[in-house]
Amino acid sequence: MYLKKKKSWEISELSVTDESYFRNRRSFVSSLGKSALMFSLYPSFSLASYQTTNKLNKKYLLPLPYTSEKLATTYTNFYEFGSSKNIWRRASKLKVDNWSVKIDGLVKKKKTFDVDGLKKLIDFEERIYRFRCVEGWAMVVPWFGFSVSKILNIVDPDKDANYVRFETFYDPKIAPGQKQSWYPWPYVEGITIEEAKNDLAFFATGMYGKDIPNQNGAPLRLVLPWKYGFKSIKSIVKITFTKEKPIGLWEKLAPKEYGFWANVNPNVPHPRWSQSKEQLLGTNEFQKTQIYNGYEENVSYLYSKLSRQEKLKLFR
Numbered sequence: 001m002y003l004k005k006k007k008s009w010e011i012s013e014l015s016v017t018d019e020s021y022f023r024n025r026r027s028f029v030s031s032l033g034k035s036a037l038m039f040s041l042y043p044s045f046s047l048a049s050y051q052t053t054n055k056l057n058k059k060y061l062l063p064l065p066y067t068s069e070k071l072a073t074t075y076t077n078f079y080e081f082g083s084s085k086n087i088w089r090r091a092s093k094l095k096v097d098n099w100s101v102k103i104d105g106l107v108k109k110k111k112t113f114d115v116d117g118l119k120k121l122i123d124f125e126e127r128i129y130r131f132r133c134v135e136g137w138a139m140v141v142p143w144f145g146f147s148v149s150k151i152l153n154i155v156d157p158d159k160d161a162n163y164v165r166f167e168t169f170y171d172p173k174i175a176p177g178q179k180q181s182w183y184p185w186p187y188v189e190g191i192t193i194e195e196a197k198n199d200l201a202f203f204a205t206g207m208y209g210k211d212i213p214n215q216n217g218a219p220l221r222l223v224l225p226w227k228y229g230f231k232s233i234k235s236i237v238k239i240t241f242t243k244e245k246p247i248g249l250w251e252k253l254a255p256k257e258y259g260f261w262a263n264v265n266p267n268v269p270h271p272r273w274s275q276s277k278e279q280l281l282g283t284n285e286f287q288k289t290q291i292y293n294g295y296e297e298n299v300s301y302l303y304s305k306l307s308r309q310e311k312l313k314l315f316r
């Protein structure tokens with residue numbers, strides 16, 4: 001993110017995937033078309049390493065292999081624990097038992113939940129999503145959780161609630177990155193209320209059929225598959241419904257590089273690197289970035305009525 005000078009595709013820490021799996025092998029193979037070369041990217045594709053749960057939402061199936069669980073859970077961005085990708089051991093210090101999430105601001109029913117309490121109220125499901133980091137790497141992950149809209153149904157936002165603001169824990173004693181005072185901690189992100197109502201907007205409490213590991217944002221994180229990954233805030237403690245647009249941590253730190261919308265677009269480069277291609281974690285090849293990360297049909301309506309000036313900012 002901010003401190004990186006290298007090009008997005010220089011992901012030196014990558015290793016070759018050990019357990020990639022074809023969700024829908026036939027259509028994936030045909031989508032590769034003439035590119036026989038691509039087969040070498042998935043050395044163990046015939047081995048099913050992850051079975052979906054019986055809660056799988058088939059509407060969001062993808063003709064793509066999963067990223068290996070090992071890679072998705074050890075190559076992570078969680079600046080509270082340091083700016084390298086290799087923070088997964090450090091994140092084990094996070095204590096996620098008795099974690100509560102406060103919901104306040106412009107709602108009729110303010111609430112405080114724990115994740116188990118939510119499971120009693122909401123029917124959880126599994127979703128397979130593409131995920132695209134602004135740095136240029138991408139993955140395909142089976143998440144477990146529920147649509148953000150389900151929370152809206154419970155707390156009943158007021159008419160003047162235009163935005164939803166999310167906040168991560170703040171505890172420099174266990175998260176050494178939070179001792180770095182140049183970051184405007186805690187990590188904050190925000191979306192519009194209309195985006196929050198979109199069925200794709202998802203809270204994850206699990207991945208690969210297990211509880212979500214600390215380093216991926218336990219016990220509750222946001223997953224917004226059409227936006228760059230920095231919008232998908234981890235380890236949420238507070239959700240606030242607001243009239244004014246919230247300013248996220250990265251926008252505060254580097255507003256010319258990271259904006260409010262951050263929708264994926266191959267044609268709008270980051271000021272320091274191109275976004276036209278992406279590297280699927282665990283492979284050595286690059287594929288074309290897709291507008292809205294492949295979710296154009298689901299989300300483009302959200303942006304049709306914005307002013308020309310706002311539209312210019314949609315992709316940063």
Ligand code: MTE
Nearest residue numbers: 076077078079133168187229230232233234
């Ligand atoms: N949330 C918090 N609280 N802190 C972070 O540093 N990093 C973001 C996002 N959510 C981050 C965060 C970035 S830059 C990305 S790309 C994704 O988490 C990475 O998610 P993953 O590590 O599960 O792949």
